Amino acid sequence: MTAEPLTEPTAGPLQATSPTFVGMPKFPYAARTALGNTQQRRNLAHATGVIRAKRAKVVAEIDRWEELRQAGADAKDELLGHMAAYLEQLETNLTKGGATVHWARDAAEANRIVVDLVKGTGATEVVKVKSMATQEIELNEALEAEGINAWETDLAELIVQFGHDRPSHILVPAIHRNRSEIREIFRKEMGLVGRPAPDDLTDEPKRLAEAARLHLREKFMRATVAISGANFAVAETGSLVVVESEGNGRMCLTLPDTLISVVGIEKVLPTWQDLGTFMQLLPRSSTGERMNPYTSIWSGVHEGDGPQNVHVVLIDNGRTHVLADPVGREALRCIRCSACLNTCPVYERTGGHAYGSVYPGPIGAILNPQLRGTASDVDKSLPFASTLCGACFEACPMRIDIPKLLVHLRAKVVDAKGRNTVEGRAMAAGAWAFGDAKRLARLQKASTLGGKILGNRQLPALPGAIGQWLSIRDIPELPAQTFRQWWADRERKGGAS
Amino acid sequence: MSAKAEILARVRAAVTDLTAPLGARGETPWVDQAAASPAETIELFVENVIDYKAQVVRVGPDGVGGAIRDALTAYGASSVVVPSGLDPAWVSALGDGVRIVADEGLGSLDLDAIDSVITASAVSIATTGTIVLDHGPDQGRRALSLVPDVHVCVVHASQVVHDVPEAVFRLHPQEGMPRPLTWISGPSATSDIELDRVEGVHGPRTLHVILIEA
Amino acid sequence: MSPATSTRPKVALFATCYNDTVWPGTPIATVKVLERLGCEVVFPEAQTCCGQIFTNTGYADEAIPLVRGFVDTFGGYDYVVAPSGSCVGAIREQHHDLAERAGDAALVRRVDTVVPKVYDISEFIIDVLGVTDVGAYFPHRVTFHPTCHSIRVAHVGDRPQRLLQSVRGLTFVELPQATECCGFGGTFSVKNPDVSISMASDKARHVRETGAEVLVAGDNMCLMNIGGVLRRQRAGVRIMHLAEILASTEEDPA
Numbered sequence: 001m002t003a004e005p006l007t008e009p010t011a012g013p014l015q016a017t018s019p020t021f022v023g024m025p026k027f028p029y030a031a032r033t034a035l036g037n038t039q040q041r042r043n044l045a046h047a048t049g050v051i052r053a054k055r056a057k058v059v060a061e062i063d064r065w066e067e068l069r070q071a072g073a074d075a076k077d078e079l080l081g082h083m084a085a086y087l088e089q090l091e092t093n094l095t096k097g098g099a100t101v102h103w104a105r106d107a108a109e110a111n112r113i114v115v116d117l118v119k120g121t122g123a124t125e126v127v128k129v130k131s132m133a134t135q136e137i138e139l140n141e142a143l144e145a146e147g148i149n150a151w152e153t154d155l156a157e158l159i160v161q162f163g164h165d166r167p168s169h170i171l172v173p174a175i176h177r178n179r180s181e182i183r184e185i186f187r188k189e190m191g192l193v194g195r196p197a198p199d200d201l202t203d204e205p206k207r208l209a210e211a212a213r214l215h216l217r218e219k220f221m222r223a224t225v226a227i228s229g230a231n232f233a234v235a236e237t238g239s240l241v242v243v244e245s246e247g248n249g250r251m252c253l254t255l256p257d258t259l260i261s262v263v264g265i266e267k268v269l270p271t272w273q274d275l276g277t278f279m280q281l282l283p284r285s286s287t288g289e290r291m292n293p294y295t296s297i298w299s300g301v302h303e304g305d306g307p308q309n310v311h312v313v314l315i316d317n318g319r320t321h322v323l324a325d326p327v328g329r330e331a332l333r334c335i336r337c338s339a340c341l342n343t344c345p346v347y348e349r350t351g352g353h354a355y356g357s358v359y360p361g362p363i364g365a366i367l368n369p370q371l372r373g374t375a376s377d378v379d380k381s382l383p384f385a386s387t388l389c390g391a392c393f394e395a396c397p398m399r400i401d402i403p404k405l406l407v408h409l410r411a412k413v414v415d416a417k418g419r420n421t422v423e424g425r426a427m428a429a430g431a432w433a434f435g436d437a438k439r440l441a442r443l444q445k446a447s448t449l450g451g452k453i454l455g456n457r458q459l460p461a462l463p464g465a466i467g468q469w470l471s472i473r474d475i476p477e478l479p480a481q482t483f484r485q486w487w488a489d490r491e492r493k494g495g496a497s
Numbered sequence: 498m499s500a501k502a503e504i505l506a507r508v509r510a511a512v513t514d515l516t517a518p519l520g521a522r523g524e525t526p527w528v529d530q531a532a533a534s535p536a537e538t539i540e541l542f543v544e545n546v547i548d549y550k551a552q553v554v555r556v557g558p559d560g561v562g563g564a565i566r567d568a569l570t571a572y573g574a575s576s577v578v579v580p581s582g583l584d585p586a587w588v589s590a591l592g593d594g595v596r597i598v599a600d601e602g603l604g605s606l607d608l609d610a611i612d613s614v615i616t617a618s619a620v621s622i623a624t625t626g627t628i629v630l631d632h633g634p635d636q637g638r639r640a641l642s643l644v645p646d647v648h649v650c651v652v653h654a655s656q657v658v659h660d661v662p663e664a665v666f667r668l669h670p671q672e673g674m675p676r677p678l679t680w681i682s683g684p685s686a687t688s689d690i691e692l693d694r695v696e697g698v699h700g701p702r703t704l705h706v707i708l709i710e711a
Numbered sequence: 712m713s714p715a716t717s718t719r720p721k722v723a724l725f726a727t728c729y730n731d732t733v734w735p736g737t738p739i740a741t742v743k744v745l746e747r748l749g750c751e752v753v754f755p756e757a758q759t760c761c762g763q764i765f766t767n768t769g770y771a772d773e774a775i776p777l778v779r780g781f782v783d784t785f786g787g788y789d790y791v792v793a794p795s796g797s798c799v800g801a802i803r804e805q806h807h808d809l810a811e812r813a814g815d816a817a818l819v820r821r822v823d824t825v826v827p828k829v830y831d832i833s834e835f836i837i838d839v840l841g842v843t844d845v846g847a848y849f850p851h852r853v854t855f856h857p858t859c860h861s862i863r864v865a866h867v868g869d870r871p872q873r874l875l876q877s878v879r880g881l882t883f884v885e886l887p888q889a890t891e892c893c894g895f896g897g898t899f900s901v902k903n904p905d906v907s908i909s910m911a912s913d914k915a916r917h918v919r920e921t922g923a924e925v926l927v928a929g930d931n932m933c934l935m936n937i938g939g940v941l942r943r944q945r946a947g948v949r950i951m952h953l954a955e956i957l958a959s960t961e962e963d964p965a
Contacts, residue, residue, distance in 0.1 A: 007513045008513070008514070009510065009511050009512060009513050009514050010507075010511065010513070011511060012504075012507035012508075012510075027903070028903045028904070028905065028906075031903060031905055031906050032905045035906065035909055043691065046691060046692070047691060050691075051692055061624075064528050064529075067526075068528045070526075071526035071528050074522050074526065075522075075525070075526075077522075078520070078521070078522050080512065081519075081521075082519045083508045084505045084508045085519055087504075087505065087508065088505070091501075097675060103499070103500035103501040104500060105500050105504060109500060153699075154689070155689040155690070155698065156689035159689070172688070172689055172692065174689060174690075175692075178691055179690055179691055179693075182690060205690040205691065205695045206695050206697075209695045209697070209698050210697075212698070213698055213699055216699065217609070217699070220605070220699070221605045221606055221609060237669075237675060239670060239675065245685065245686050245687055245688070245698075246685050246686065246687045246689075246698035246699050247643065247698055247699035247701075248698070250639065250643050250679065250699070250700055251643065251699050251700075253639075254639040254640050254643055255605050255640060255643075255644075265508070270520075270525075271525045272665065272669050272670065273525035273527070273662070273665055273666060273669075274525055275665045276525075276527060276528075276662030276663075276665035276666065277525075277526060277528060277662070279661050279665065279680075280528075289682070290545060290624065290625040290682070291625035291626065291682040292682065293549075293681070293683050293684070293685055293686050293700070294679065294681060294682075294685065294700060295679070295680035296639075296677070296678070296679055296680075297677065297679075297680075298677045299670055299677070300675070302632075302675075302676070302677045304638060305639055305640075306638070306639055306677060314504070316504045316507065320504065320507035320508055320510075320511050321511075323507075323508065323511035323512060324510070329512075345891055345892050345894070345910055346903075346906050346910075349906055349910070350906060383769075384769075384898070384899065384902050384903065385903060385906075386896070386899065387859070387892045387894060387895065387896025387897075387907075387910070388767060388859070388896055388897070388899070389859035389863065389892035389896065390860070390863030390864055391859070391863065391890075391891075391892070393863070394863055404808075407766060407767055407769075407771075407805070410767070410768065411766075411769045411770070411771040411772075413769055414768070414770055423768070424770075427765060427768060427770045428773065430765070430773075431770070431773035431774075431776065431777070434762075434780075435759070435776055435777075435780070436759075437756055437757045437758060437759050440728070440759050444731070444732050468901070468904035468908075469904070469939075471904075471908070472908050472911065472939075472940055473911070473935075473936065473939025473940050473942075473943055474939050474942040474943045475935070475939060476733060476734070476935055476938070476939075478733060479733065479734070479735050481735065482735055483726045483730060483731040483735035483738040483739060483754075484726075484731055484754075484756070485735075486735055486739060496742075496751075
C-alpha cells in the first residue's frame with residue numbers, strides 16, 4: 001500500500017459518535033468495572049478459549065493459509081485503491097439485476113432512507129439479519145422512533161435485544177451471557193412481544209435455541225420487510241453475500257417481499273472469483289468452522305424467488321476518513337470475523353462494552369479512533385488499550401497489522417494532545433537522557449549509587465502509577481554497577497579473559 | 498451534490514497518494530488445496546458432511562428412489578414438497594403414506610405445514626463439506642429448501658469439487674440470468690450460547706444427503 | 712557463514728538501555744557466552760536505546776534521534792547482537808518507518824543496511840554460529856516464557872527453547888498457555904494497570920503450575936513483570952534471562 005505520494009490525500013468527514021456511546025469513559029476506567037464482573041469474566045474466558053481452539057484446528061488444516069491471507073489483503077487493497085470505480089461497477093450491476101441502490105453519507109442519511117423505504121411499504125415491523133452496519137448507525141432506534149418494530153432474529157442479537165443490553169462481540173454479541181442468564185431473559189421477555197417461552201424451559205442450549213425457533217417462526221412467516229447487511233458485495237456481478245449459521249438469515253432474505261441491505265462501502269469485493277478466497281478465510285477465522293452452515297448469495301431480484309423489491313444502501317459514515325490515512329487505511333480490509341477479539345488477552349478480560357462502540361477488541365481499538373477521531377475520552381484511550389502483543393495481527397485473515405496501527409494512532413493522539421503534559425515532559429526528559437551516551441552514563445551512575453528508585457527514564461512518573469505497579473509486584477533491586485561500568489572496568493584490566 | 502457524487506468524490510480524494518492502476522494485481526488469485534485423487538475428494542466430502550452431523554447415504558444411479566423412500570420413512574415425514582424439475586424417478590418409490598406436494602403457489606405457511614423437501618444440487622465442496630444449490634428447476638425456489646424441517650438433498654459425485662475456488666468458478670453468475678445461491682454445510686446450527694454448538698435452529702433441522710456414485 | 716571456516720566473528724553488543732542500567736548481568740552473560748563460542752565482542756559505548764519506549768507511547772518524534780544514534784553507532788559492524796527479542800523486534804519493525812516519518816531518505820537507506828545485521832542472541836548463536844549446544848551446564852528445573860515481541864515481532868521461533876534443551880543438567884518444563892502475553896506492554900502496565908495486573912497474575916499462576924525453580928525468557932522487562940508478581944507471592948521461583956543460563960558452566964555456575 002505504499003507509493004510515492006502524488007498529492008496529499010484529503011479525508012472525508014468523521015463519523016458522529018452514535019447516541020448510545022456519547023460520554024463513554026476512558027477504556028481503563030470501563031475496564032476496571034468490567035474486570036470486577038466475575039460472571040462475565042468466567043463466560044468470556046470459557047467462550048474465547050473454545051473458539052480459539054476451534055480456529056487453530058481448522059486453520060492448521062490449510063497448508064497455504066499465509067497465501068490465502070495475502071490474497072485476501074490484496075483483494076481489499078485493490079478495492080481501497082480504486083473504490084470509486086468498484087462502487088460504480090457494483091451499482092451498475094445491482095441496478096441491472098433489478099435492485100435499487102441508495103447512497104448515504106452518514107448514519108442519519110442512511111436511517112432516513114431505510115425508514116422511508118419501510119414506511120413506503122406500509123409495514124409496521126421488520127425482521128433483521130444480524131448486521132454490524134445497522135448497529136453502527138443505530139437503525140433499530142431510528143425505526144422505533146417512527147413506530148416500526150425491528151425484530152432481531154439472530155439468536156445472540158435476540159438475547160441482547162431482549163436483555164435491553166448492548167452487543168459485546170462482533171460475531172457472538174451475547175458472549176458475555178451464560179445459559180442461565182439467557183433462560184431468565186427469555187422467560188421474562190418473549191411473552192411481551194410474541195410467543196412466550198415454554199413453561200418448562202431449561203437452561204440447556206438446545207432448549208433455548210428451540211424456544212427462539214418457535215418464537216421467531218411466527219415473525220418470519222408474517223414479515224413483509226427484512227433488513228440485512230452484507231458480508232460481501234461483488235462488484236463484478238452485483239451480488240450480495242450473507243454468511244450465517246442459524247437460517248434466520250435465509251428466512252429474512254427469502255420470505256419477505258421487500259429486502260433492504262445496508263452495506264458499508266468497504267464491503268465490496270472486486271471480482272466474483274475473490275469469493276474463492278474470502279469463503280475460505282471468513283468461516284475458519286470467525287466461527288472456527290470449515291464452512292458456516294448457510295451462505296446466501298443474491299444478485300438483485302430473482303424472478304419468482306425471494307423478495308421482489310430489493311434495495312441496497314451504501315454507507316460512508318466515516319469510512320472515507322479512514323481511507324485517507326495511508327497507514328491507517330488497511331483497517332478497512334476488516335471482514336468482521338472477530339478472530340482478533342477472540343485471541344486478545346485484553347478483550348478476554350474486559351469484554352466488549354469497555355470499548356465504547358459496536359466494534360470492540362483490537363479492531364475496535366484501531367477502527368473507532370479513525371472513524372470517529374480522537375476527541376472523546378474513549379477514542380483517545382483506545383489506541384493504548386493493548387499490550388502490542390501481536391496476537392491479533394497473527395490471527396487476522398486480512399493481515400491487518402493492528403499493533404502497527406495502534407502505534408500509529410498513539411502518535412496521533414499525542415500529537416493532538418501536545419507534549420506539555422506530565423507524560424510529555426517525562427518523555428522529553430527520557431529522550432534527552434538517551435540522546436547522548438555520556439549523559440546517560442552520568443545519570444545511570446546517580447541512580448545506581450542512589451539505589452533508591454528504578455529510574456524515571458523507564459517508567460514515566462504518572463500520578464499514582466508506580467503505586468499501582470507496586471500493589472502487586474516487587475521491583476528488582478538495582479545493581480551495584482551498570483553494564484557500562486563493568487565493561488569499562490574490564491577494558492581497563494585488559495579486556496576479554 | 499448528490500450523496501453518490503459526494504461519496505465518490507471523497508473516495509477519490511482519499512487515495513490520491515496511490516498510483517497502482519486498476520486491476521494491477523492481475524488475475525484473481527486462486528489459492529486451494531490439491532486433490533490427491535477423485536476418489537479421495539469424494540471420501541473427504543462424505544467425511545466432512547458427516548462431521549456436521551448430517552446423514553450421508555451412498556447409492557448407485559438406480560438407488561435414489563429407494564434411498565429417498567427410506568429417508569422419509571425414517572424421519573416419519575408424511576408430506577414432501579418437490580421442485581417442478583425434479584427427476585420423477587426419485588419420488589416413484591414413495592408409497593401412499595407420503596403426500597407429494599408440487600410447488601404451485603405455496604405460501605410460507607403452506608410450506609411450514611409440509612414435513613420435508615427433496616432437491617437436487619449444483620456443486621459440492623469436499624474440503625468444507627458444503628453443498629451449493631443454485632435453485633434451478635430440480636432444486637426449486639429458495640423457500641422450498643428452507644421452511645420444511647427435513648431436507649433430503651441429492652448430490653452427484655461428478656458435482657463434487659475438491660476446494661472452494663473451483664466451486665466459486667463453476668458458480669459464476671451467467672450474464673442476463675444470475676441465479677441466487679444457497680451454500681449449505683450441515684443442518685442449521687448456532688453457537689451463540691456459551692459457544693456450545695446446537696444443531697437445528699431456523700433452517701431444516703435435518704439434512705440428509707444422498708450421494709450418487711457411478 | 713560456517714563457523715569452521717571463518718575467522719573470529721566480530722560482534723557489536725547492543726546491551727539495550729534497561730539491561731545496561733538495571734540488569735547488567737544479562738549483557739555480561741551475553742559477552743561470556745559469545746566469547747566462549749569464539750567471538751570477539753565489542754561494546755560501542757555511544758549506544759543508548761532503540762527508542763521503542765517512545766515510539767510505542769506515541770512519541771515517535773522523540774524516537775527519531777535514537778534511530779539516528781543507532782545507525783551511527785552500529786553502522787560499521789557485520790553483526791549486532793542484543794539480548795532482547797523486544798528491542799531487536801522494534802529495530803526491525805519500527806526503525807524504517809521512523810526514518811520515513813523523519814522524511815530523511817539517507818537515514819532510511821542507512822537503517823535498511825543496518826537492520827538485517829541485528830540479531831537476537833538466540834538467532835545469532837543458532838543461525839550465524841551454527842551452534843545449538845553452547846556447552847552450558849545448569850542443573851535446575853526450568854520453564855520458558857516466549858515473549859510476545861520475540862515470537863511475533865522478531866520471529867525468533869523456537870530457537871531459545873532449542874538452546875535451553877541442549878543445556879546439560881537442565882530439566883525443561885513446558886509453560887501452559889505459553890504464548891499469551893504477560894500483561895507488561897511497556898506503558899500499558901501503567902496506563903491500564905488493572906488489566907495488566909490481571910494478565911500478570913494469570914501468567915504467574917501458569918508459571919507456578921509448572922513446578923519450575925527458574926522462569927526464563929529472552930526479555931528482562933517481561934521477566935520483571937512476571938518475576939515481580941512471583942516474588943511478591945514468595946512463590947519460590949526466580950527469573951533468569953536466557954543468556955544467563957547459556958553462560959552458566961560447571962566452572963562458572965549462574
